[in-house]
Amino acid sequence: MNLHVTGTQAAADGFVCRATDSLWTAIERALDNGFGLVFVTGGDGEALGRLTLGDLRQALREGAHLGNASLSGIVRPGSLDDADSPVAPVLDARRRIVGIEKRPGAAFLPVAEPDLSHAELRNLMDAFLSTWISSTGDYITRFETSFAARTGMSHGVATSNGTVSLHLALAALGIGPGDEVIVPDLTFAASANVVIHLGATPVLVDGDPLTWCVSPEAIERAITPRTRAVMPVHVFGRPAPMTEIRDLALRHGLFVIEDCAEAHGASYDGQPVGSFSDVASFSFFANKIVTTGEGGICVTNDADLARRMRMLRDHGMRPERRYWHEEAGYNFRMTNLQASIGCAQLDRMDAFLNMRRKVHEGYEAALGHLPGIAFPPPMPSRHAPVTWFSCALVPAEARPRLIEACRQANIDLRPFFHGLSSMPAYRRYARKCPESARLSACGINLPTSRKVDAQTTARIAEIFASVLTGGGG
Ligand SMILES: Cc1ncc(COP(=O)(O)O)c(C=O)c1O
Known part of the structure; x- marks a missing residue:
């Protein structure tokens, strides 16, 4: 009051x-x-x-x-x-x-919050009241069709999350023991985990200093006679140079699986991410640009591959012959309840992208002048990135103090992912990835939601200034 x-x-x-x-x-x-x-x-x-x-x-x-x-x-x-x-x-x-x-600071400001409106609630109630609460229902079909169309692809196969959608894509392409899949070192662990769970080997490749994604040159250097596929990840909403990666993969006879979990709506050469590959995967976890709570989707232009993914998603059962299993599949299905939320979110996706872009611009304006603070390098014009989390690079030695000072002020900051090569789970696959190590040491994710306004960014700037000039934290 x-x-x-x-x-x-x-x-x-x-x-x-x-x-x-x-x-x-x-x-x-x-x-x-x-x-x-x-x-x-x-x-x-x-x-x-x-x-x-x-x-x-x-x-x-x-x-x-x-x-x-x-x-x-x-x-x-x-x-x-x-x-x-x-x-x-x-x-x-x-x-x-x-x-x-x-009143920024009065309540805890998380780094991410799902943006849920009356539209999601009404869809969810509708799906609930229809009693189609498992993996069959109108919303599933609508979500698959709309999401695929938005990505410029013919088929969408919705899944229970963005990890199993990667798993499903690789499994449907027949990736398995003895195969190598080229994966960025700087990504969320799911990208590499699925390769390992299928018995294949992730070949970790460093990020490019400008794009932060894997470059075609780095991919080419990592190709061996065992390479079957490449999995570019559009990390933090930054699209990898997909035209070149697709051409390179074609020349070498490799599959491309795009991991678009963090880049809904980004594009390269005027084409949406997710439309360059054999299969592309998206995540709809609650911190993603479009959310279904948990959820994922595979999109493809290949009708046979889409059919195979649908079958594998549903225990390997033939759709036209109940309880007849062609191969051992999985239960990777999305529910109609999840899809009902997704349909409302898709209608609001442009507004989400706009809001996120403005939040990031607000941080650039408020923090850009501070000593030692940098933002992701602007991308060349062929890349059209989106803001997933607003990211900044800070002096590595000051990062824990910045995070702690913000925490004291009820503001949540997150460090970037660790480079996969630096962690025990991936020791067998570790490679020298200096760029990934640098970003991982300096990167922070800033709160990115519609609650962030000029007052919030000014408050964070004040805290940063105090820590960076030795005044606090
Ligand atoms: C690059 C990347 N790939 C895959 C995933 C996995 O998605 P999910 O959390 O929906 O399983 C994530 C999610 O955080 C991600 O950031």
């Missing part, structure tokens, strides 16, 4: 419910404003209190009906003053809400 506005003030629209509104209205509004709460007003417009999604969930658990016109019965007296609220109402002399003040 604030009569004297100190922070960023915004319009109260979307944050206010009347005491006579239903629980459902409050839930939708709390989702749509992105802060997970609403302020409740009485008959004269006076502020009565605050309701968080946690309060609304508790009311449901205690038996309240979604359609009940009774927010007044739920709202706690005094809740307007809660110090841990990320937003507070600005009140006039008659306690009417005239605006909203955002």
Whole structure:
């Protein structure tokens, strides 16, 4: 509650419910404003209190009906003053809400948050009420078709996560013992794990200093007579030079499996990532640009391969002959519930990309002048990156202090992945990867969500400045 506005003030629209509104209205509004709460007003417009999604969930658990016109019965007296609220109402002399003040630091700011609106909730309820809650249902088909189309591909095969989609792609291409697959050293471990689980060997390749992805030259140097496939990863939303990688793979008779887990919407040479390879895989984990909670998809233009992936995804069972297994397959299926969330997310994908780009630009403006802080190098014009996590490079020795100082201020920062070669699980495959080691030592992921505004970036800049100039942390 604030009569004297100190922070960023915004319009109260979307944050206010009347005491006579239903629980459902409050839930939708709390989702749509992105802060997970609403302020409740009485008959004269006076502020009565605050309701968080946690309060609304508790009311449901205690038996309240979604359609009940009774927010007044739920709202706690005094809740307007809660110090841990990320937003507070600005009140006039008659306690009417005239605006909203955002208060960065009041509540924990995670590095990533799923952006879930009333649209995802309505789809999810629809899927639930249809009773098609397993892996058959309208949303699955719609999600597969829409996602493949968005990537410019003919077939989409949705899976339970972005690790098994990589696994499925490699398995369908027949990768197995004795085969080598070229994988970047700087990636999330899943990219290499699936190769190992199929009995093949990941050949770890260093990243390029400009793109951070594997370069065609580095791939070419790693090719041996046993190489069967290459798995470029568009790390942190930065697209690898796919035209050249595809041409190189063609010349050497190699499969290409693009790992697009972190790069929904990125493109190279005007073509979306995921459209350059035999199979491309995406993840829809909750920290990804588009999420289904857990989830993944394989996209391809090859109808036979799509058929084979569908069969392997479903225990290796022939679709037209129930319980007849051509080979030992897997259960890698996505549920209709997951897909229902995904359909709503896909409709909002352009807005997500826009929001993420603006958040990253905000960090560049706020932190760019600080000593020792750098941002990912701008990519040549053929690469069109997206922001997954906003990334910055900081002095390696200062990174733990920066992370700790932000943690003290309720702000979550994450270090980059460790280079795979540096970890015990991949010792057998380790190679010298100096670029990956450098990035891994200096890189941080900054909170990237619609909660991040100019006030947040200014606050982080203040903390960074204090740590980097020896004043704190
Ligand atoms: C590059 C990369 N590949 C694969 C995955 C695995 O995806 P999932 O978490 O959906 O299994 C991730 C997810 O974090 C990733 O970042």
